[in-house]
Amino acid sequence: MVLEFEKDYLELYQKVDQLKRIYKLGNKEKEEELRKLQRELRKKAKELYRKLDPWDRVLLARHSQRPHTLDYINMIFRNFIELHGDRCFGDDRSIVAGFAYFESMPVAVIGHEKGKSTKEKMERNFGMPHPEGYRKAIRVAKLAEKYHMPVITFVDTPGAYPGIGAEERGQSEAIAESLYTFGYLKVPSVAVVIGEGGSGGALALAVANRVLMFENAIYSVISPEGCAAILWKDQSKVKEASLALKLTAQDLLRLGVIDYIVPEPLGASHIDPVRSARVLKYFLRKCIKQLLSKNTEEILRERIEKFGSMGVFLEQ
Amino acid sequence: MGILDRFFKKKKEEKESLWTKCPECKTILYMPELSANLKVCPKCNYHFPMSAKERVESLLDENAQLLFENILPKDPLRFKDTKPYKDRLKQAQEDTGLSEALVVVRGNLKDIHVVLAVMDFNFIGGSMGSVVGERFYRACKLCANEELPLISVITSGGARMQEGILSLMQMAKTSIGVGFLREKGVPYITVLTDPTMGGVSASFAFLGDVIMAEPKSLIGFAGPRVIEQTIKQQLPEGFQRAEFLLEKGMIDIVVHRKELKDTLYKLLSMATYWKRFNLTAL
Ligand SMILES: [Zn+2]
Numbered sequence: 284m285v286l287e288f289e290k291d292y293l294e295l296y297q298k299v300d301q302l303k304r305i306y307k308l309g310n311k312e313k314e315e316e317l318r319k320l321q322r323e324l325r326k327k328a329k330e331l332y333r334k335l336d337p338w339d340r341v342l343l344a345r346h347s348q349r350p351h352t353l354d355y356i357n358m359i360f361r362n363f364i365e366l367h368g369d370r371c372f373g374d375d376r377s378i379v380a381g382f383a384y385f386e387s388m389p390v391a392v393i394g395h396e397k398g399k400s401t402k403e404k405m406e407r408n409f410g411m412p413h414p415e416g417y418r419k420a421i422r423v424a425k426l427a428e429k430y431h432m433p434v435i436t437f438v439d440t441p442g443a444y445p446g447i448g449a450e451e452r453g454q455s456e457a458i459a460e461s462l463y464t465f466g467y468l469k470v471p472s473v474a475v476v477i478g479e480g481g482s483g484g485a486l487a488l489a490v491a492n493r494v495l496m497f498e499n500a501i502y503s504v505i506s507p508e509g510c511a512a513i514l515w516k517d518q519s520k521v522k523e524a525s526l527a528l529k530l531t532a533q534d535l536l537r538l539g540v541i542d543y544i545v546p547e548p549l550g551a552s553h554i555d556p557v558r559s560a561r562v563l564k565y566f567l568r569k570c571i572k573q574l575l576s577k578n579t580e581e582i583l584r585e586r587i588e589k590f591g592s593m594g595v596f597l598e599q
Numbered sequence: 600m601g602i603l604d605r606f607f608k609k610k611k612e613e614k615e616s617l618w619t620k621c622p623e624c625k626t627i628l629y630m631p632e633l634s635a636n637l638k639v640c641p642k643c644n645y646h647f648p649m650s651a652k653e654r655v656e657s658l659l660d661e662n663a664q665l666l667f668e669n670i671l672p673k674d675p676l677r678f679k680d681t682k683p684y685k686d687r688l689k690q691a692q693e694d695t696g697l698s699e700a701l702v703v704v705r706g707n708l709k710d711i712h713v714v715l716a717v718m719d720f721n722f723i724g725g726s727m728g729s730v731v732g733e734r735f736y737r738a739c740k741l742c743a744n745e746e747l748p749l750i751s752v753i754t755s756g757g758a759r760m761q762e763g764i765l766s767l768m769q770m771a772k773t774s775i776g777v778g779f780l781r782e783k784g785v786p787y788i789t790v791l792t793d794p795t796m797g798g799v800s801a802s803f804a805f806l807g808d809v810i811m812a813e814p815k816s817l818i819g820f821a822g823p824r825v826i827e828q829t830i831k832q833q834l835p836e837g838f839q840r841a842e843f844l845l846e847k848g849m850i851d852i853v854v855h856r857k858e859l860k861d862t863l864y865k866l867l868s869m870a871t872y873w874k875r876f877n878l879t880a881l
Contacts, residue, residue, distance in 0.1 A: 446821075454801065482767065514761075528764075538675070538764060
């Protein structure tokens with residue numbers, strides 16, 4: 284998948300890549316040309332990604348090559364052991380959960396997983412959980428608490444699945460209980476919005492001591508499509524809706540909803556997932572270090588105060 | 600007309616017809632009679648929507664006290680769709696006589712002192728923005744501190760889109776609020792009425808110790824239209840209605856509006872009994 288606005292950039296990127304290979308093969312005379320093209324590429328990237336409008340970021344956040352939860356787990360953590368099932372109905376593969384080492388520390392990792400190939404996407408329901416997904420997340424979070432492990436969550440979902448089974452099995456109850464459980468977890472927690480933070484289905488995994496968001500991720504109460512259809516009564520008004528909703532990382536930092544923006548490599552995370560993972564690892568290390576210096580009571584109080592003070596109103 | 604009139608601003612005078620048609624059985628009903636019957640159709644038991652004021656009056660004694668009315672809405676995103684959010688707020692305030700979609704009242708339900716948080720669907724679809732979240736959160740704090748039972752009577756279309764992400768965050772905030780009650784062992788009862796959907800359903804509505812619902816109320820996370828569009832098939836009759844949720848084990852009781860006050864009282868007398876007399880079972 285190539286987005287309209289990244290076409291020129293990708294063309295140049297490929298040219299640089301090719302030249303780099305030739306250069307590495309020993310064609311040292313290409314050095315000058317390579318440097319020139321690299322400068323041009325950087326300039327183009329800066330121009331391009333500085334003027335991205337919110338809708339462009341929606342497209343980047345949903346980019347099919349964008350690294351997903353399992354990519355980050357593989358790149359950042361070691362010895363991941365995945366745990367399955369809600370002990371009640373089934374195993375929802377749109378949420379992955381388990382334990383792994385972050386550097387030398389065992390932690391719990393929980394996140395939405397959209398899948399890569401068409402087959403995998405279907406198996407993972409495009410990252411849209413059913414109640415049993417949230418119940419698995421709750422179960423693993425409580426286990427982490429039992430073992431005194433920090434919890435790291437990855438958020439990347441269009442939203443909780445709107446279907447018959449999901450409603451029958453209590454989507455509302457599962458999300459509500461997840462909000463409560465993560466809100467009162469006695470261990471430090473960090474949430475990272477890596478791609479799409481879609482509504483309550485995203486928030487259910489994003490109540491944490493620190494909330495991070497990738498530069499081109501989005502996080503919103505409703506999809507721009509849904510918002511356009513309801514408020515503008517016109518599905519084509521997605522650009523207007525995505526602007527009005529204030530769903531970019533920059534907006535959310537300003538509104539006090541997230542703590543840090545994780546910068547993405549030039550051209551966004553899908554161009555260079557390894558670098559993206561490296562930067563995220565740096566931020567995770569920083570947050571966990573901050574949180575490990577606090578005791579249980581402080582961790583809990585801090586999180587309750589953080590979410591308890593969200594909102595803007597007039598007090599007379 | 601109860602004593603609460605002095606708290607609620609006078610509604611914009613409307614030439615409301617004295618007659619209305621029951622949407623269920625099509626009987627023509629005389630409004631004053633319908634109101635006297637708690638807005639339940641005497642022919643078919645259809646539960647008409649109730650305003651927050653009518654709800655409070657139907658459950659609490661006259662000396663109820665309105666709380667947190669000093670917390671008022673703002674327009675943090677300067678949101679404008681086909682109409683500015685500011686104008687929508689003003690319109691809703693004029694139309695309903697309310698300052699926001701959630702009204703918090705403390706008073707007596709017979710001889711039990713309680714706090715009641717009631718939503719009004721006529722205020723921007725009972726949607727949850729920062730004020731709904733903050734008022735509910737404060738109600739939880741108050742109830743935890745004074746060990747007062749909290750009852751929420753809910754009707755909501757979900758999140759207040761015009762407050763964007765801040766509206767979404769109220770789901771976390773209200774859920775944390777319920778935690779204060781859980782920690783103190785204070786009863787928290789929710790009554791879901793038609794409709795209870797989206798972000799409100801998936802936060803403080805479904806965190807009740809006991810969850811009641813009025814007959815035939817539409818209750819769920821995703822709206823039926825969204826589900827139909829997603830699965831590309833028609834939904835079965837009665838799907839997401841209170842009786843359906845009862846059958847699926849998602850709620851405790853379906854209560855006819857005429858029995859709601861007595862049912863709440865019965866439940867709360869038992870739930871508060873041991874604490875009231877400083878007793879423990881063992
Ligand atoms: Zn009728």
